[in-house]
Amino acid sequence: MATLLCNKIQHFHFTLIFLIQLSLLQFISSSYTIPNKYFINCGSNNNVTEPETNHVFVAESYSEASFSSRSKIYTNQSFVPSPLYKTARIFTQTHSWYGFNIETTGTYMLRLHFLAFASSTSNLSSAKFNVSVPNFWLLRNFDARNYTNMALVKEFLLHIPIGNFKITFTPLLQSFAFVNAIEFFILPLHFISDNVAIFSYGTNRGLTTYPSTTMQAQMLETIHRINVGGENVTRGIDNLWRNWLSDDGYLLNRENAKNSTPYNSSIKYHVGDDSKGPYSNKFIAPNAVYQTAKQIISNSSNLNITWSFPVDKDTDHFIRLHFCDIWSSNIGLAYFSLYIYDNYVIEINKNIDGDVLAPLHSPYYYDYVVHSDNSGVMKISVGPDKTAKEISAFLNGVEIMKLSNSSDSVPLDGEHKHKYNHLAVVIGAVLGGFVLVCVVVVGFLWRLKTRKQKAVENSDWLPIHVTALGSSHCRLTEGSPHPNINLGLKISLIDIQFATNNFDAKEIIGKGGFGNVYKGVLKNGMKVAAKRSEPGSGQGLPEFQTEIMVLSKIRHRHLVSLIGYCDERNEMILVYEYMEKGTVRDHLYNTNSPTLSWMQRLEICIGAARGLHYLHKGASGGIIHRDVKSSNILLDENYVAKVADFGLSKTGPLDDNQSYISTGVKGTFGYLDPEYFMSQQLTEKSDVYSFGVVLLEVLCARSAIDPLLPRDQANLAEWGILCKNKGILEDIIDPSINGQINPNSLRKFSETFEKCLQEDGCDRPTMSDVLWDLEYVLQLQRGAVHREPHEDSSSSTSASLLLHNARLLPSLSALSEVDDMSIVKADESDSAAD
Structure with missing residues (x-):
């Protein structure tokens, strides 16, 4: 009661x-009536009427909102579901913003519209960025690839006081931010x-x-x-x-x-x-x-x-x-x-x-x-x-x-920064004009010193039209750190323009940190892929030179071939053999490409391992790739794997007296060797670690880093090792191949990636050992050899003998030779002098 x-x-x-x-x-x-003040058609000088609501979105240039001056406009000429998505405002600088004057305290509705359209001047699907307002994250690590055919509208309700209010757009590394339209208005009192x-x-x-x-x-x-x-x-x-x-x-x-x-x-x-x-x-x-x-x-x-x-x-x-x-x-x-x-x-x-x-x-x-x-x-x-x-x-x-809840990690907007800078100036004035002048002079000199470096590190990678303007000098012959670069591989700009239909956006087949990749056909009928840096930017010159130097000196069945390069009129273009089936990543997740069988995946891993092993041991002086990942392993029309993208590569000599190279950390998060990250000492084993992550990607068909997953699952390498140790590895295998894998093959494969992912480089195998283990995994999958649970091919003599006999059997691997006696010999047979 x-x-x-x-x-x-x-x-x-x-x-x-x-x-x-x-x-x-x-x-x-x-x-109550809805205010008309902030309905913005971003990136446009024209008002548009949304057909669904019959409401007018005001041209950005006529709206009462302000926005960062260092930004761009792109226009979409193709069909879109609404005129709101014909244009977009593009932000390439960190802490870019839209600003609003709030005249009434209350609860406000904020809607942000996104459609990652592609046009002759842009492809917004590669955008990755954060969006924030004071004290709150609106979007974290936003990836536009999933919103190319259907618009995304994100809606938020915020209590905002009188004053200035900013929406901040922060591009992630080597990317940019964009928005197509903004709706921002106060709601009825006590709506919430x-x-x-x-x-x-x-x-x-x-x-x-x-x-x-x-x-x-x-x-x-x-x-x-x-x-x-x-x-x-x-x-x-x-x-x-x-x-x-x-x-x-x-x-x-x-x-x-x-x-x-x-x-x-x-x-x-x-x-x-x-x-x-x-x-x-x-x-x-x-x-x-x-x-x-x-x-x-x-x-x-x-x-x-x-x-x-x-x-x-x-x-x-x-x-x-x-x-x-x-x-x-x-x-x-x-x-x-x-x-x-x-x-x-x-x-x-x-x-x-x-x-x-x-x-x-x-x-x-x-x-x-x-x-x-x-x-x-x-x-x-x-x-x-x-x-x-x-x-x-x-x-x-x-x-x-x-x-x-509010977050302390949200960066201060431009208004706060301005206040702090103003305070610093006042304090400087109090301390004396001399100190202030010194600070200005030092700052100016430092700016001059670092301007070139900032140009290289800038993350504005948006495509622009090809132009005939600019210098025709060749950067590779003026003060180049690589005077022995093969200039015989030069291809004229006009030939590349012809091959790619003047860099038509319809020919874009990929995009990376260096720039867009275009499909093309040379005058001799050869299909090629042309990787083009943004003209005139000066960005990526060291990587451009390194890639030419590396690929002009080596040839291998499992390394992508450099057909030529162009270095004229402020252009930096690399021309490769065309790889019909795209990247390995294209066939694993977030794609419409055909799914690979387990046997195909093993063949691809073996091919990539052969290419990396040749880089480490077969090439003169030894080469460390430094950016091994699934998107840098390409597939030809027969699904033969070829390692690509050598812009970050480092050459030896590596010998018994010095087994590492001291260098700044570069690479891709999720694949980076933790030992290299901490010590800045690059070794062959750094590539082995990255390749271990690729092996897990191939098995699980998910990205190396997924921030949307729970913390213990976000890093694939850590998650894969944890699942293996718990005996639940089968739970994270790609469902499309789960029933195809021989248990013995899976056991050996898991042992292989686990060894690759050891924290200490000295505990990891060489690429030769990895290749040997993968060939054994392939034979176990075929059922040619039987492996007991207690056997270990890395230490068991009997297992080694079995593997040697198994390699005499016909192989599905495009590289395996019937009479191969060693992996090194097989690789040497695949290589050719330049």
């Missing part, structure tokens, strides 16, 4: 909160209440109040907005231009629910006396949401309707649930219970005294803050009350938003 009384008091308390806050909301929202009920489930189940100061200090990111029981509701129908998706994909027990008959009359938003309910209005949700619902098919108390929504794990979420009784013939006939995570929350449409909260056919809603569990889903249910006289459970709409 005491518990029942406590629950009644609790319900009354929160009902009273709803009544007070929403009566204020109804009064104020009745006169300062005091929201917190629902706790489990052992601490109950309702408490979310403090107003805490609510205002949070950012809300829209995760789901659902029209329950109806079709999608488009932006043009919603009074705040929101999209509502149908709920069918989230419903768990379809057999318990049915769509209601649509209510054809206008919804009666309650007006007048608001003292009896948490009433909705036209800005809370549109008519279309309240005119449809899911309703339970029976009044049986054993049935519930349940929806399951994907959400972030272990995170606070704001939930808004919409209700409107559109069936009952009289007030008070329908009431039912609400559940979250199968825990009772509250009885809907009936207060503790039995008085009906909402007039007939008037919509209302409830807000809660709920902390998600570790399942990655949010379960919401409605269930009937046995005493209900008519339809006893229904739901019209659901909104779920993630609550984000």
